Amino acid sequence: MVNLIVDGKNISTTEGTMLLEAIRGAGISIPTLCAHEAVSRSGACRLCVVEIKKGNRTRIVTSCLYAAEEGLIVDTKSERVLNVRRLVMELLLARCPESEVLQKLSKELCVEPQARFIADSDKGKCVLCRSCVRVCEEVVGVSAIGLFSRGSHKTVGTPYNEKSDACIGCGACVYVCPTGHIEMFTTGDKRKIWGRTFKMKTCDTCGRYFAPVDQLKYISKKTGVPLKELAICMDCR
């Protein structure tokens, strides 16, 4: 166990726990956008910053990536922390003015849009948190999507924005996206995602369309379970 002080409160947690979990465990809220539990952490959004004090030195760190240490003094609402958080929210609101998720979050954090920033119109709702890329690589295992270009030109998508042969249409990326940027339409026997249309498979038991054929084929290949056995939807299993 390690003991630390967060906003004046004594907290203990198991060794190796990230500050984010330790702090939230103590009932103190920390906003996050890129720390999805299904994927590894990238430290991209910087919303979860806290100020830590070790000896005489204080530092701003992202709580989602900093492991709790014995004797650490953490301030989750210092002026510097709030300034970073406010800035991140203002920057993201200007990038994705349409995002309801960001609008709601900024209300909670009492951040108004910065009038001096001209809002973007070409970025959709993507905050570049990377969760979709990571889930596709780390959980699904096909790496159909990635990040391209640098700086403010950075985008997420399939290589060259072309239809990806690697994508199995599973929709995991949609599921982890915090802002609902990724468009997926499933109607009857078809699913459209990342510019590609997938054929859906009906459940052998109830006859309902439940998963793209490509996804079932991929799972079968990867796990060795015959396709036949996978042809039953979760509800009927």
Place this chain on the structure above:
Amino acid sequence: MKENPDTQARRVQDDLRLNYGPNKKFITICAGTGCRAYGSLKVKDALEAELKKQNMNVEVLATGCFGFCEKGPMLVIHPDKYFYQQVKVEDVPEIVSKTLAKGEVIGRLLYRDPDTKKTLFREEDLPFYKKQLRVVFGRNGMIDPTRIDDYLAIDGYQALGKALSEMTPEGVISEVKKAGLRGRGGGGFHAAFKWEGARRAHGSPKYVIANGDEGDPGAYMDRSLMEGNPHSIIEGMIIGAYAVGAQDGYIYVRNEYPLAVTHLTMAIASAKEAGLLGKNILGTNFSFDIHITKGAGAFVCGESSALFASIEGRAGEPRAKYVHAVEKGLWDKPTALNNVETWANVPLIINRGADWYAAIGTEGSKGTKIFSLVGKINNTGLIEVPMGTTLYEIIYDMGGGIPNGRKFKAVQTGGPSGGCIPESLLDIPVDFDKLYEVGSMMGSGGMIVMDDRSCMVDVARYFLAFLQEESCGKCVPCREGVRRMNNILEDICAGKGREGDVELLEKIATGVADGSLCALGGSAPNPVLSTIKYFREEYEAHIKDHRCPAGVCKALITYSIIPEKCTGCGLCIKVCPTQATSGEKKKAHKINNDKCTRCGACIESCKFEAILVK
């Protein structure tokens, strides 16, 4: 009896040493990238041909950069050490028949001090070189970097021999610690602490890496070292690897440096052949190998975690981790990453001792530093000075001051994300801590000098535009914040600045500095914050009075002709691309501001300083 590695190294040297005795006649000619561009290789070929023709047996050594690149091609004739600059192929016959055959100097090839108008014979007499202390960089000019023998002849690999035979790894670390060597690539971290950390860290294999990415525009000291004295870097790395307990090393070289790659590759091969690198170095049981990786081209690839990612074959993006590279660096193994110049200092420390080294420099910054001097300065090039040399000495004594009698305004140190230092601080001693204190940094040692015709808002905008493009785009504060700061700066320069913009810039800057994932974003606000700190009134003039005091921001200036000064010569009419100037001969001319694009052509042409920019 088995030869001790030190004696072995010394014996090789004695065999070789002096070929270049004190009275031996030979020529060193700079074949660095700069002088090559001026045709130094042609001069070298011509010299060799002419010597053959005149039946003279004088060796011509193609060396690395001498530092004074703008005067290239340049050569030194030994043993008299006559220094000839801006040498052309046509000069060659005369050099051979006069200087080499009879010892006569050729006046027009010597350097003339523009201040005293005196002709100077030797390199060390030039004001540019006089106050320098070129212990690391100066050796460039003594050797042909493609020949290991040359390096051995200047005591090369002697430090390695000493380290392997007389010192324990811990002893090497404590010597480097005592010397106080700090990293030359940016942060100024103590090298010995890094090595100690990597030595103690669990995990195997361990790595040492030389960072030769050098992404700062205008900086080329690392290139010059890699091209001009590759063995000094390699020797430093071998010693470092011995200290750290590393088996493998990498040199990460910027993709645009083909000559550096060639020379490093040759150096690695010949060091291996000589038993100085590879298995059982100098007969000991210490083995170490070095590989070269070519950089991916982005500025951010010089950042440590991005560099590791790049060597590992992944996208060169920084990684957010609060575990130090000495524990988990390349492939998550203990790694000591140092800048090329840092490594090149190591043999010197081992050879001459920590006490000698620590006697150079200031309290907190020891040794020398190589700087690249560019911008509005008379002598541009690379200089090496003891830490603690003042900015004034660098800019005026070595740099020869500001051209055309203009006034110094600021110097930007530390690369694109460094800060601008004003005239009032020219007396500060240049070292890691002092530069940081005044809102700038050492960075890799770039210095861009600006005169009174530079607009500091425009300067900040220029650097932010660079950084916006170079941000990897991973984290929000840097990707979005640098862009927004740049937008505001663009607005201010375009006359669209608003009340409150300066305060807003300060607020964004603080958030970007605090919140960014890596040091690119962490330091990106420096150009903005330092120019606001020292030149706030210039920002205010743009925003409140719609005026660019330096006369740079085109939207905020008008050109006019001072009637009293104009002689009506008509030159400005000839040069104006938009026919904005007009007037009768011998009568004062006029500028039509609706047509004028503020290109400045008329100013350049007017001999009477009759054109006013306001």
